[in-house]
Amino acid sequence: LEITVVKDGGIQSVDLRPGVSDRRFDGIGAVNGGGATSVLLKDYPREQRDQILDLVFAPKFGASVSAMLVEVPGDGNSTQGSMPSHRHTRGDLEAHRGYTWWVMREAKRRNPALSLDAVAWSAPGWIGDGEFWSQDMADYYVSWAQILRDTHGLDLDAIGCRNEKGVSLHFAKCLRAALDEAGFGSVLLHAFDDWPADKFDFVEELRRDPEAVAAIDVIGAHVMYGTGVHAPAEVREWAGAMGKPIWNTEDHVYRSGYDCLIGIVKCFNENYLLSGATKVVLWYDVAGVYPTEPYAVEPAMIVAHEPWSGHYRVRDALWGYAHYGQFTELGWIYVDGACTFLDGGGSVVALRSADGDFSIVAETKDAAAVQRLRMHVPSDLAQGPVTIWRSDATEQFQHLGFVRIEDGTIEIDLAPNSVYSLSTTSGQRKGGFVDVPSSTPFPFPYRDTFAGYDDPGARGFLPRFTADIAGAFELVPAPGDVGTCLRQTVPAPTLSWAPDWRPYTIIGDGDWGDYEVSVSVLLEPGEGAAVMGRINHVGTGYGFIPRCYLFELTADGTCRLVSVNGKEDQRELVGDAEQRAVIAAAAGDGTGGERTLGKARATDAQGRWQRMTLRFAGADITALLDGEVILEAVDTTH
Numbered sequence: 001l002e003i004t005v006v007k008d009g010g011i012q013s014v015d016l017r018p019g020v021s022d023r024r025f026d027g028i029g030a031v032n033g034g035g036a037t038s039v040l041l042k043d044y045p046r047e048q049r050d051q052i053l054d055l056v057f058a059p060k061f062g063a064s065v066s067a068m069l070v071e072v073p074g075d076g077n078s079t080q081g082s083m084p085s086h087r088h089t090r091g092d093l094e095a096h097r098g099y100t101w102w103v104m105r106e107a108k109r110r111n112p113a114l115s116l117d118a119v120a121w122s123a124p125g126w127i128g129d130g131e132f133w134s135q136d137m138a139d140y141y142v143s144w145a146q147i148l149r150d151t152h153g154l155d156l157d158a159i160g161c162r163n164e165k166g167v168s169l170h171f172a173k174c175l176r177a178a179l180d181e182a183g184f185g186s187v188l189l190h191a192f193d194d195w196p197a198d199k200f201d202f203v204e205e206l207r208r209d210p211e212a213v214a215a216i217d218v219i220g221a222h223v224m225y226g227t228g229v230h231a232p233a234e235v236r237e238w239a240g241a242m243g244k245p246i247w248n249t250e251d252h253v254y255r256s257g258y259d260c261l262i263g264i265v266k267c268f269n270e271n272y273l274l275s276g277a278t279k280v281v282l283w284y285d286v287a288g289v290y291p292t293e294p295y296a297v298e299p300a301m302i303v304a305h306e307p308w309s310g311h312y313r314v315r316d317a318l319w320g321y322a323h324y325g326q327f328t329e330l331g332w333i334y335v336d337g338a339c340t341f342l343d344g345g346g347s348v349v350a351l352r353s354a355d356g357d358f359s360i361v362a363e364t365k366d367a368a369a370v371q372r373l374r375m376h377v378p379s380d381l382a383q384g385p386v387t388i389w390r391s392d393a394t395e396q397f398q399h400l401g402f403v404r405i406e407d408g409t410i411e412i413d414l415a416p417n418s419v420y421s422l423s424t425t426s427g428q429r430k431g432g433f434v435d436v437p438s439s440t441p442f443p444f445p446y447r448d449t450f451a452g453y454d455d456p457g458a459r460g461f462l463p464r465f466t467a468d469i470a471g472a473f474e475l476v477p478a479p480g481d482v483g484t485c486l487r488q489t490v491p492a493p494t495l496s497w498a499p500d501w502r503p504y505t506i507i508g509d510g511d512w513g514d515y516e517v518s519v520s521v522l523l524e525p526g527e528g529a530a531v532m533g534r535i536n537h538v539g540t541g542y543g544f545i546p547r548c549y550l551f552e553l554t555a556d557g558t559c560r561l562v563s564v565n566g567k568e569d570q571r572e573l574v575g576d577a578e579q580r581a582v583i584a585a586a587a588g589d590g591t592g593g594e595r596t597l598g599k600a601r602a603t604d605a606q607g608r609w610q611r612m613t614l615r616f617a618g619a620d621i622t623a624l625l626d627g628e629v630i631l632e633a634v635d636t637t638h
């Protein structure tokens with residue numbers, strides 16, 4: 001391969017001739033999950049739901065991503081919330097539970113070429129009797145992929161071992177064997193999708209283990225953009241020689257406005273230039289979560305907090321994906337002679353199709369002045385007009401027009417802090433919808449009796465507008481044949497990605513102050529239930545102890561009024577194994593910042609429906625049981 005970077009009179013040249021080491025492009029895209037990120041998306045009116053999905057997945061329309069990575073639901077909290085498992089218990093197997101199947105079907109229906117990748121954050125507690133790296137987990141993955149294939153008609157392209165929880169070569173071998181045996185021989189296995197600075201260290205151990213080398217097809221790692229930690233040269237050389245691509249299975253661009261757009265392009269370019277990563281997915285696609293939940297806005301391309309109104313908002317970020325997504329296809333080849341950093345700040349990545357189309361994506365985030373770029377186009381590439389699309393701080397994803405290739409050369413001036421996509425392909429457009437409903441608050445008063453939920457459709461047995469933070473609150477027939485009720489269906493603590501606390505689900509508006517919330521509950525022996533209110537915090541993403549008031553009733557008749565004060569410092573503690581253990585311990589003792597404001601006894605607490613109510617009026621916090629005040633407190637914490 002010859003890289004020609006000619007500097008003459010301030011012009012930088014790139015050469016589109018193919019080189020011998022040019023790698024296959026495996027896609028750009030986003031993660032769905034790693035948090036219950038689509039929980040409110042499923043509840044949108046069909047029209048707006050379709051619009052949002054079109055904006056992310058439809059080819060040549062919006063972001064037009066080529067790769068999707070989903071969380072394999074595992075009942076445990078995985079940042080914002082939890083997604084219900086297809087196997088709550090060893091004997092359980094449910095092919096329609098949850099909304100991940102639905103969102104994958106919708107994505108793939110819009111773009112049949114979309115690549116589907118999956119990995120688990122959490123897993124049900126029965127797995128491996130508490131050990132994630134187990135045959136149970138390999139079988140769990142396979143049963144999930146079978147449902148995806150056999151019930152939902154979708155083929156997985158790739159799968160990981162576990163999101164960000166260390167290394168087990170033994171597990172990778174088990175999973176490979178289980179996949180092969182079930183007819184998933186062509187599903188690529190990536191490992192180990194971790195993020196600390198030592199995330200590539202396992203490659204050394206891997207190289208000494210031929211069976212593991214055979215099992216793992218792709219070296220996957222997270223978070224390389226802006227960290228200074230890239231795939232080391234030895235890893236790149238070895239992986240290249242072994243024919244194993246390097247993928248960034250989760251990167252982050254936490255920025256607002258246009259800064260996020262250009263950051264995304266820079267992130268994609270730099271992942272290739274610095275790490276040789278041929279697929280990059282960013283966390284995460286659509287913010288179908290409550291604003292009270294962590295990471296509710298910044299990383300997403302679309303903010304969809306309001307299923308009741310249908311209101312949603314497209315962030316500039318989406319057009320960052322579009323600069324790649326509308327100009328490339330899976331299976332294109334990087335043209336290394338035209339992939340480079342720019343002398344005056346910025347970067348260029350070029351890709352070509354098998355039949356001679358090419359696209360160039362450039363960003364000049366760090367440039368101070370205009371730079372002239374000259375591109376040499378060999379005669380075996382398309383010579384047709386080259387379309388140019390640009391984003392800058394003023395206007396995003398704008399069609400500038402066409403340039404001609406003259407004497408095998410194109411020249412273009414790149415303004416600073418701008419993004420350019422050039423291509424011989426056509427059909428790009430800035431898709432969008434004009435009739436997006438305006439924003440309205442959560443309906444008040446609000447009541448749901450869980451009637452009329454006959455079609456599992458997108459919702460997979462979950463009700464409207466609840467967002468499970470941990471556990472799974474599913475629609476089930478109510479005992480005594482009195483319609484439908486909600487039941488928390490996760491029977492044991494999970495192998496949670498975020499340190500475990502207790503199962504809870506939220507609904508409503510975090511800004512409500514004085515109001516009343518009530519729920520009818522039926523307790524069986526040994527059970528308990530609580531109604532929570534003034535929830536203004538549901539954790540940081542690495543711990544999900546809320547800040548709220550909680551009125552709890554257990555089947556033995558114990559009533560408690562509690563103030564829960566989840567610690568703000570959970571986020572700072574992330575990243576250090578020892579500190580993570582401290583958080584886990586704090587949460588695991590069940591106290592997690594809990595302060596009991598009052599205690600009482602109820603008679604007849606089990607075996608009958610009774611109404612639990614929490615009432616807020618300023619500092620007066622009142623708990624009622626079947627309409628009678630049972631506990632009162634004066635407190636101003638929340």
Ligand code: 147
Binds near residue numbers: 079164222
């Ligand atoms: C990632 C998770 O995989 C996502 O589910 C989400 O929680 C995301 C939020 O930033 O983070 O996990 C990471 C945790 C810590 C780092 C990177 C990724 N880190 O400190 O670099």
